[in-house]
Amino acid sequence: MLKRISFMLFIAAGLQLLSGCSGCNQNQGSDDLKMPDSLANDAPLQLSEELIGDVVQNISSPVEMAALIKSTGVEFSQRILNNPDRVTDYNTSFKRALNLGVYSADLGYINMFDKSSIVINYLLAVKNMADGIKVGQFFDFTALKRLAQNSSNLDSLMEISVSSMNKMDSYLREQKRSNVSSLIVAGAWIEGLYIASNVVEQTHNRELTDRILEQKDIVDILLIILNNFSSDEKFANLAEKMSALKDAYLNVKITTEVGEPKSMEKDGMLIIVQDEISHIEASPETLQSIINEIKEIRKTIVE
Amino acid sequence: MKRIIFSFLLIFAISGFTSVNAQCGEELLKQALKEMGDGQYIKDFKVDLKKENKDASVGYVRFSIILNSRSHYMFNVVNGSSNTENVILQLKDGDKLLATNFSKGKLYDKCQVIIGKTKVYNLEFSFKGGVEGCASAVLSLVKQYTAEEMAAQ
Numbered sequence: 001m002l003k004r005i006s007f008m009l010f011i012a013a014g015l016q017l018l019s020g021c022s023g024c025n026q027n028q029g030s031d032d033l034k035m036p037d038s039l040a041n042d043a044p045l046q047l048s049e050e051l052i053g054d055v056v057q058n059i060s061s062p063v064e065m066a067a068l069i070k071s072t073g074v075e076f077s078q079r080i081l082n083n084p085d086r087v088t089d090y091n092t093s094f095k096r097a098l099n100l101g102v103y104s105a106d107l108g109y110i111n112m113f114d115k116s117s118i119v120i121n122y123l124l125a126v127k128n129m130a131d132g133i134k135v136g137q138f139f140d141f142t143a144l145k146r147l148a149q150n151s152s153n154l155d156s157l158m159e160i161s162v163s164s165m166n167k168m169d170s171y172l173r174e175q176k177r178s179n180v181s182s183l184i185v186a187g188a189w190i191e192g193l194y195i196a197s198n199v200v201e202q203t204h205n206r207e208l209t210d211r212i213l214e215q216k217d218i219v220d221i222l223l224i225i226l227n228n229f230s231s232d233e234k235f236a237n238l239a240e241k242m243s244a245l246k247d248a249y250l251n252v253k254i255t256t257e258v259g260e261p262k263s264m265e266k267d268g269m270l271i272i273v274q275d276e277i278s279h280i281e282a283s284p285e286t287l288q289s290i291i292n293e294i295k296e297i298r299k300t301i302v303e
Numbered sequence: 304m305k306r307i308i309f310s311f312l313l314i315f316a317i318s319g320f321t322s323v324n325a326q327c328g329e330e331l332l333k334q335a336l337k338e339m340g341d342g343q344y345i346k347d348f349k350v351d352l353k354k355e356n357k358d359a360s361v362g363y364v365r366f367s368i369i370l371n372s373r374s375h376y377m378f379n380v381v382n383g384s385s386n387t388e389n390v391i392l393q394l395k396d397g398d399k400l401l402a403t404n405f406s407k408g409k410l411y412d413k414c415q416v417i418i419g420k421t422k423v424y425n426l427e428f429s430f431k432g433g434v435e436g437c438a439s440a441v442l443s444l445v446k447q448y449t450a451e452e453m454a455a456q
Contacts, residue, residue, distance in 0.1 A: 272417070
């Protein structure tokens with residue numbers, strides 16, 4: 001009888017171990033992943049972690065901005081990007097999270113232009129920042145480096161690095177560290193807009209200009225999130241700068257034209273065309289004022 | 304003898320347990336990425352719907368996403384191999400259905416949409432009849448249009 005009970009206990013323990021392992025890739029030792037400094041947030045939040053996570057997930061991917069920049073035909077410029085040598089200057093979790101976003105947007109831009117010669121420096125910067133906030137486990141640097149060494153692999157590299165960022169974001173939300181993911185998203189969003197602003201100043205490209213102006217609603221979303229953590233002085237300062245950007249967007253007018261819903265067939269596949277089209281209006285002065293605020297926030301983040 | 308049968312059943316149960324996980328895990332995403340085509344990978348969505356009790360309907364899982372104006376997106380889905388029904392994807396603007404992979408009684412593994420307005424959209428996944436199932440979906444960017452190209456659509 002005793003043997004049988006022992007056997008059952010052994011089996012139960014085995015099953016427990018198995019079920020515990022089913023999420024091993026997502027939940028490794030939460031205790032050693034606590035934030036080392038001010039990003040361990042204990043202050044009560046006005047918005048729930050779940051709601052913030054949902055909203056953060058909404059901010060669109062820097063890859064789309066990079067694709068739009070490439071479509072303008074403008075030449076690649078490394079000068080616009082944040083210098084990867086600056087990683088040693090970022091010695092707080094707050095700065096590391098923001099600049100993880102910045103470097104990931106830079107990486108998207110570099111990949112889009114197939115610049116394999118500098119991609120490893122930026123991968124290292126991303127890895128360095130991610131390790132600094134205890135989420136480096138989502139980046140298989142050896143595999144990424146191997147892909148980066150061959151320019152024909154840049155599509156796979158892009159796929160893996162974007163996927164790693166997505167996994168990291170999910171993990172942070174599961175761990176209720178939405179303050180960290182909101183900084184990463186804010187950093188990536190600002191860097192995407194910063195690169196786009198520089199290109200717009202050179203090219204006056206309409207599509208890119210409209211994409212910058214369309215971000216009017218996104219500023220509101222980000223501001224709500226940052227204000228949620230404003231019991232931390234660093235968050236409050238960033239929110240203040242974001243608030244100035246929101247003010248710069250006030251004179252942007254977005255109207256919606258509603259037409260007939262359309263569908264078409266291409267290569268045997270049904271494509272739906274949305275029946276709403278937005279139109280954006282803003283004066284050159286408004287655009288310049290927005291660009292100036294974007295540059296100001298970006299300067300605060302990277303310096 | 305009983306013990307041998309018991310051990311055998313147990314091993315069978317454990318192997319079943321682990322293979323179900325494999326069917327719904329990272330492999331599904333890899334497959335979805337492989338079937339994505341030439342678009343630019345943007346985001347992936349993991350769907351794993353389970354019944355809370357035997358008689359309950361599973362319902363749906365919802366994600367909210369920002370899609371940008373003048374952008375042509377594709378959603379492709381891959382179903383878990385043990386699913387009894389295939390996943391239904393619905394892209395909604397508020398409550399209004401914008402695009403789906405379920406049309407005229409037929410389920411497709413891809414659906415494409417051209418967006419005219421940058422805003423937050425809802426993406427819902429469910430299984431016909433509210434059954435359990437898992438799936439992986441990938442959102443990719445097919446093309447970005449100019450204002451003129453968009454007007455001509």
